[in-house]
Amino acid sequence: MTKPIRWGILGAAKFAREHMAPAIHAAKGAELAAIATSSPEKAAPFRAFAPGLKTHASYDALLADATIDAVYIPLPNHLHVEWTLKALAAGKHVLTEKPICLRADEIAKIIAARDASGLLAAEAYMIVHHPQWHRARELVQSGAIGSLTHVDGVFSYDNRSDPGNIRNKADTGGGGIYDIGVYTYGSARFVTGAEPESLSCVMRQENGVDVWAQVTGLMAGPLGRYTYSAITSMRLHNRQEMTFHGDKGVIRLTAPFNPNVFAEAQLELRQGMSVTTERWPGVNHYVLQVENFGDSIRGGTPYACPLEFTYGTAAMIDMAFANASVISLA
Structure with missing residues (x-):
């Protein structure tokens, strides 16, 4: 044993x-x-x-x-x-x-x-251990939705009632982009293999941390170039979704980041008038993450999220902050 x-x-x-x-x-x-x-x-x-x-x-x-x-x-x-x-x-x-x-x-x-x-x-980065993301990557890269033209995502929650939370503090590395931008940014990179060619960002801040931010840009990779948009917020009602839009179909993940907590993991594929939905009830990506980590330690199985991949998402976050404009929504 x-x-x-x-x-x-x-x-x-x-x-x-x-x-x-x-x-x-x-x-x-x-x-x-x-x-x-x-x-x-x-x-x-x-x-x-x-x-x-x-x-x-x-x-x-x-x-x-x-x-x-x-x-x-x-x-x-x-x-x-x-x-x-x-x-x-x-x-x-x-x-x-x-x-x-x-x-x-x-x-x-x-x-x-x-x-x-x-x-x-x-x-x-637990989400890449969930089968819904491997399925999304397989479908997009196999051409199931044709030529990929646009990717958009949103991840939001509201923690304004908890000002002591480390996510609301600048000195502990708080802010919505650091907390959940890693998901909206990194998941697009994982599925498409693309990196940002250009990126702009508008954000609203409180106490030195971003509480709402929208990035838009142009991504380029092995599937070509596509436009990208993502919203992250710590001041909006709970919502999460990722969409991959091609000229022959659309893929939508309805609980991409917190399956079993936010909702059941589902992947919706629209092709013409046809809609098919795949479901993964009860899959725990945290458990899969630990097991895959162990497999990599024991047998050298390639890890789904090596530091080299993580670097790309961190660089995308750096780009978002470097090109950010702080606005007021009041």
Whole structure:
């Protein structure tokens, strides 16, 4: 029997408690073995489903634990690069929450550390582990919708009632683009293989972070050139959707980023008067992410979201900020 990969988590973040820790616990070939938190009370909900969980009082103590093979890092955004590098230096494989960095050029240091260590380091970009995205890529790249002309997306939620949330704070790397732009930008890149040729952005800010932003641009890649538009917001009603529009059809993903939470994962394909819908009820992309990460560690299976892919999305985010105009919607 293959020995399970023993995971540790740096910090008792709400997202880790609700999604990634249960996913690690449920994944084949993985064991949730340790958490680093100075608060036993914060560790208690994790221990409720993983009774043998070891608690370390500091992040450094967990990284020094020789029984831990891999770490998951759900810390605030501005700490991601620092602790990813520390985890690699400690000899751990590392899966870091998105965005793994706040500037694309920071990824070079992580790639260098990854290559020098021979370990796996990746951003926790879970959506590319969901079959709906592989199906979308297959359909678009096989010509099911003809010549791709336009891609648009939206991802929004409203957290104005929680001003203390790290997403609402500039000093922790907050803002809607860092939090959810990685999905609207990166998913288009994943499906089409294209990169931005030009990009403009308008945004509204509060307390130094973008709370609404729209990017528009021209993408170019192996499928040719297409126009692109995406809206991200932390001040609008919950909505998410991605659409790929060709001259012979349209693909629409109705729960592209939070399937099972927002709605059931569905892919709608329109060709002429024909509409077909594919569904993936109950698929947990967090579990698949952990299992695929483990497969890459054990057997060298190519990882769906290597750091080189992550660099492209980070560069697109950099471009959005560099070309942004701040406006008022009042």
